[in-house]
Each structure stands twice: as structure tokens, then as C-alpha cells.
Amino acid sequence: MPENYQQYQEKSSHWFQELQQKICHKIENYESLFIKKGLKAKEKPKKFTAKTWKRTDPLLPPGTAAGGGEMRILKGHLFEKAGVNFSAVYGLFSEDFRRQIPGAEKDGKFWASGISVVIHPYSPFIPTVHMNTRMIVTSNKTWFGGGADITPMTADFTINQPEIHRFHQVLEGICNRHNEDYYVRFKKACDDYFFIKHRSEARGAGGIFYDYLNTGNPEQDFAFTKDVGVGFLEVYSEIIEKLMDLEWEEQHRQEQLIRRGRYVEFNLLYDRGTIFGLKTDGNVEAILMSLPPLVSWP
């Protein structure tokens, strides 16, 4: 690993925490605005509850620090369930994983920090979103990864819906500011990844997904990773503002609950992060925070 990447461990870890704070603050403000607008005037706006956790590493001596994280969850009226998790963990990969993770073959050492966000709004007209960015360090490789994608919950929302178009447009702008090849590559990677094979359908309307990003210029890779987080928050804020007052019918809610079922199918059957986390004794509560609050398989 080139020395100059190392200093970005602390920087990126701080950034992921700062971004967690920014996102939670914004979500709470919209939750509060929604109440004030009078639709649920008698209710008190809901806030995030936070829970910190410490990790133990089965391959390190008992009592050895192995990092941890902070999960934050809000169960509100505008946002039925919003989960914003930060973590910074380190330790040793098991023999099995050493072969799968770049640069970990030799000694299995790893360090990983990231933020993971999944927001399930109550309104079927506000799309669900997912954003995750991370920095990973193994003995021989270091990289950034992550992405953001959007999942409309009713059939009225197509790829041509202005809000979906705007989401893609903002991500495209961020990509283009860093590298003109990024958007095409990262958009395709997202479409390929968030595909529900057994149903031959996309999980949602896509976004961008990147992994193993190491251009040799850590400042630039870190800046891109920060921009993805900031851009995601900005464009989702726009979308919330445009759609939060739309009224919906029971039929839309039913449609949303069924589409959420597809989300669950993807996360439990195909999502690498979920399966990786659950099979490596990760924090179950944090990992499964992505699952929607109410789901239907009628």
C-alpha cells in the first residue's frame, strides 16, 4: 500500500461520521417539517435513536479492540424507517475470506470504515434510497467503494419520472467532475448488481456503484467518495421536498408493500454486504436495518 493512502483512514472515518450526522440532521428536519405542515399536527416529530456497538474479532485475543460503530434509526411519519449506520472495524479475515478479498491473502489483516444508509419513506410516492460509501485497507491493497441507488415503489414511477431522472443526473454530474469514464462504468455496475435474478427484474431504477477504486491518487478517490455522499443527500432532499405532500391511496400503499418484498428478496438472496456480514458474525441489527418496516407477499 502506498504510504500516502494511510492518512486517509482517519480522514475517511471522520468523514463517514460527519456525513452520518449531516444525513440524520436533514432527515429529522424533513420529519419535523412534515409534522408542522399539519398533516399529522398532533404528533411530535420523531428523532433518530443512536446505539453504539463494539466489535470483537474471533481471531484476535479476547479483549483486543476490533472497532465498532454507531447505528441510528428513525421511525417517523414521513420516514417509516430510516437507518444511517457508521462503522470502523479492523481485525483478521478468516482463512476463507483471505482468498476472496484483494490484498488479504498474506496475513488476513483488514481495516474498513464506511457509512450505510437506507431510507424507507412512508409515502409510496417517495422512492426508497440506498447509499453506502466505504474505505477498505488490507495488507497489500487499499480502495474506496460505494454508490447510491433509488427504488421507486409504484409502477407510475418509471425511469422517465423527473425525480428519477434528476437523481441520475446529479450522480452523472458528480462522476463527470472526477472522470469522464466513471458514470457509464458505475451506472452499469449498479444495474448489473441490483438485479433480482430469479425474477429477471431490476431491484429499482439504479444509480451508481463502484468498488476497488484506487487511481493512485487518494485525495481524488476520497474526494469522489465524499461527493457521492453529499450529492446523494442533496438530490434526495430535492426529491423529498417535491413529493412529501402528495396524497396516496390504499392501493399505492399495497403496491409499495409488495415492491418492498422484492427489496427483501434481493438483500437476503443476493446482496454481498448482507450475506458477508451475516456469515462473518457481523452486527445483525445494523446489517438488517436495511429491511423495510412493513412488507407484503400477498
Place this chain on the structure above:
Amino acid sequence: MPENYQQYQEKSSHWFQELQQKICHKIENYESLFIKKGLKAKEKPKKFTAKTWKRTDPLLPPGTAAGGGEMRILKGHLFEKAGVNFSAVYGLFSEDFRRQIPGAEKDGKFWASGISVVIHPYSPFIPTVHMNTRMIVTSNKTWFGGGADITPMTADFTINQPEIHRFHQVLEGICNRHNEDYYVRFKKACDDYFFIKHRSEARGAGGIFYDYLNTGNPEQDFAFTKDVGVGFLEVYSEIIEKLMDLEWEEQHRQEQLIRRGRYVEFNLLYDRGTIFGLKTDGNVEAILMSLPPLVSWP
């Protein structure tokens, strides 16, 4: 394969269809009784809807018959979702599966017939049940497999609850009539199988689970398989009659929706049949009929 097992293909396939009929008839009767008792007096009792499907085998020439099945689903007031599926399929396993399935190494030929039942009652006080029995034939091996297990949906139900005890007792009686070793073995296999590893908790209160059953006496193995189906239906009928009139509160319903989430986690992350089916282009609608109608991850 000893010749005398072959004649049981037709017999077992007929039996699975007959059992499907019996189970659906009984479930419809209880649904009807529930309405007549006046709790939902204005409603019309719901019936099963049936849908037949034909299978195509990607390894056989197009148009070649490869079996199929009939799925039946009831969405009622006593039973929020009851799925009763029959199938009889045959064809060629892919190279990958040939290595995993006993007796299929040589040419990949297989024949399989079975019934699969998952019942999700509306009342949180009536446990969810699962029963599946099947006969499988490959070029060099033939066997019966299956089992039945029960999942209470509220914490009030423990292993000592009389209804759970009765469920186990009936299965134990069936096992003992055939072989005094069966119950201990099949009960343990069930507990081992229906275990949610990432939560270190059982999916439910267990039952029995058996596979690769070939004692050399097909008549006896078939009789055991039939008894499991009949016994399951009898004991679940008893349980329904005892619990169908119990009134429950919203808090019990919430508890049930959360417990159903565990059921989904198990089925999508660990259940061999579900994963096998989805990854071999099985009938998605039939395979995922086991998923609960409404689920919560709060």
C-alpha cells in the same frame, strides 16, 4: 435402483395430489366455520384458487415434457395465507447439481414429486405450520424425504404450550409406529435444519425432518411418508379448533409480524429448497408461496 421402488413413483405422485386435496378441503372447511361462527358474519368464506404450471427443462430439447404442478392458495380471514403446492417434475440436473445430488453423478437424470404446505393463520395465537413430503428418483438412488414443523408466533407459546406438545406427540407416535429410532433422529435433524444461524435462534418449535430415506422397503417408506402427511393434517386441525376463537390484541399481531420476519430470513438465507428452486429456474410463484403475507422489520 431396485425395481420395486419404481412402482412407487406413480403411487406417491397420486398420493401427494390426494393429500393436497384433503388439506385444501379441510382448510376451506375451517375458513367457512370461522365465518359462520359470526366473527366475520358478513363475509363470504374464501376458497382456494388453483393454478397449474408446466415445467420446461433447459437441458432437454424444446417442447419436451418435463412435468409441472398445481399450486393452490387461499387468502382468507382465518388463514391469512395458505399455500398448498403439488409438483411432479423430471429432466436433467445441470453439471453442477449432478455432483451434489446422490445417484445423479452419472447422467443427471431425475424425477421428483412432492407436496409442500405452508399455512400462515391471521391470528397470532395460531402457530404457522410447514409440511413437505417428496419422493426423489435419480439413476442410482431413490428416496423419500420431508417433514413437518410448527412455528408459534408469540412469546407466550413456548415448547411447553399444550398445542406445541401435542404437535410433537403426534409426530412422535407416527415415527414410533414405523421405527423406534426415527423420532430422536428426525426431531434432531429438524432442530438442526430450522436454525437461524445469524441470530442463534430456532425458526420455530421444530417437528421432524427426514431425507434420503430408503430402508430397502419402499412400501414401508411410502407408508411413513403418507402417515406424516395425514398426521400433520390431523394434529393441525386439532390445534386450529382449540385456538381459532381466541381473541388477540394489536400487540400480539405486531409480535407475529416480527416473528414472520425471522421466517423470511430463514427461508431466503438458509432454506435449501428455496435457494435450490430459485437458482434452478424453478417456479418462483410456487417457491415463494411460503413467504408470509405481511411482515415487519420495525
